[in-house]
Amino acid sequence: MRIIEAANYEDLSRKAADLIAAQVILKPDCVLGLATGSTPEGTYKELVTRYEQGVLDFSQISSVNLDEYRGLSQDNDQSYRYFMNRHLFDHVNIDKARTHVPNGKEPDSDKACADYDAQILSMGGVDLQLLGIGGNGHIGFNEPCDEFVVGTHCVNLTQSTIEANARFFSSIDEVPKQAYTMGIGNIMAAKKILLLASGAGKSQAIFDTCFGPVTPHVPASVLQLHPDAVIIADTEALSLAKEKGVF
Ligand code: PGA
Numbered sequence: 001m002r003i004i005e006a007a008n009y010e011d012l013s014r015k016a017a018d019l020i021a022a023q024v025i026l027k028p029d030c031v032l033g034l035a036t037g038s039t040p041e042g043t044y045k046e047l048v049t050r051y052e053q054g055v056l057d058f059s060q061i062s063s064v065n066l067d068e069y070r071g072l073s074q075d076n077d078q079s080y081r082y083f084m085n086r087h088l089f090d091h092v093n094i095d096k097a098r099t100h101v102p103n104g105k106e107p108d109s110d111k112a113c114a115d116y117d118a119q120i121l122s123m124g125g126v127d128l129q130l131l132g133i134g135g136n137g138h139i140g141f142n143e144p145c146d147e148f149v150v151g152t153h154c155v156n157l158t159q160s161t162i163e164a165n166a167r168f169f170s171s172i173d174e175v176p177k178q179a180y181t182m183g184i185g186n187i188m189a190a191k192k193i194l195l196l197a198s199g200a201g202k203s204q205a206i207f208d209t210c211f212g213p214v215t216p217h218v219p220a221s222v223l224q225l226h227p228d229a230v231i232i233a234d235t236e237a238l239s240l241a242k243e244k245g246v247f
Helices: 009-026 041-052 080-087 109-122 159-168 184-188 200-211 219-225 239-243
Strands: 002-006 031-034 062-065 067-069 128-131 153-156 178-181 192-197 229-234
Touching: 002 009, 009 031, 009 041, 009 128, 009 192, 009 229, 041 080, 062 080, 062 109, 067 080, 109 153, 109 178, 184 219, 192 200, 192 219, 200 219, 200 229, 200 239, 219 229
Parallel strands: 002 229, 031 062, 031 128, 128 192, 192 229
Antiparallel strands: 067 178, 153 178
16 A cells, blocks of 8 residues: 655645546556545546646546445436536546446346446456545445445445535435445455545544554455555645654
């Protein structure tokens, strides 16, 4: 696990875009694993700028997203498909037919999850997986629990995640209570992993992830076992690790 300190959110976004750009340049037909949430928004903005400058070409890229709310359709403005279109896909030359997000409208959760695992497999796996991290250490919607789940699965969101996501909805009652998410096995199978963390609210999660024991109670801690995981965290997100003298 390599930890890169960024001075602030803008610096973090630039550094993350640099690493994704390098991946796209090195392998123009690569599979990108993408993430939603507020953290990667700046990274996507940087990637769009580089596309507009003619530096990046997404025409051969495929993508798979980590997760989707169960029950939301693609055109619901809180769905993760909608988020991806708004922040990235609508602004670059990616072929949307090659972009994949779990099907939130599939009511049969076993089918939705099996279909998504099969989709990832048929694409040959993920070359670079981008991740955010929850304040509780979750990745995708893999919430703290007693054991790591391998494949795509349906999860009940924890109260803290529902509360954290309520800011995007008009009321907390509208936040979906379940989601389909890639499992820890899907994430760990990616060739490279890039996790982003910004702000003091993530400092406990970053400390536990990077310097604590590997445990499903801090899902991101499993990344300590990945051969090519990079964490880009800004100074605030690293504040607890610094205070404790481990970084
Ligand atoms: P955030 O969410 O980027 O909005 O903080 C990250 C996550 O919950 O994975």
